[in-house]
Amino acid sequence: MIEPSDGAVLAGLLARDRQAYARWLPARPAEFYTPEGQAQVIESLLRSHDQGLAWPGVVVSDDTVIGQVTISSILRGPFQKGFLGYWVSSLHHGLGHTSRAVGLAVRIAEDKLNLHRLEAHTQLENLASQSILRKHGFNPWGIAHEHFHAEGAWRDEVFWERRLTGGLAPQP
16 A cells, blocks of 8 residues: 655656656646655545545565556446556566556455456557556457547547456445
8 A cells, every 4th residue: 555655756756757658647747756746646545545436556576666556436336446557667667566566456456445347548559558457357348539648649548347256236
């Protein structure tokens, strides 16, 4: 689970990878990449967690934070679903950390959050992320054209789903 003290490390990683991830992430104000900006993001995530709307975590390697994994936009009632987002520092790509984080998030969504469905989006060109989602049982279910704006252009995205065995049927 993410902690307020993770803000400085996350800010450093995000600032270092800002250009590398510009194609994949939305434009953010400069303060987003500061420890103070990340502290505000973490506070917001923890408030959402307290309200049952999110599960925010960090990706760790050798006791060092190297990225973030979050289940957000949790909907209860007839949906019992959440949205999966994740990133890992470019210095740690190709080492299995992202796949491990996604696998853990799937288990948390099912076993702890009792969700019935987990969703994710990837840009069409993000083959590495698509491979990770496939490995963890996600299936593509559609393409949203010009769905996401990044690096000055609207990007098409693939929508992914993973149906879980959890998720209590809503009570009338």
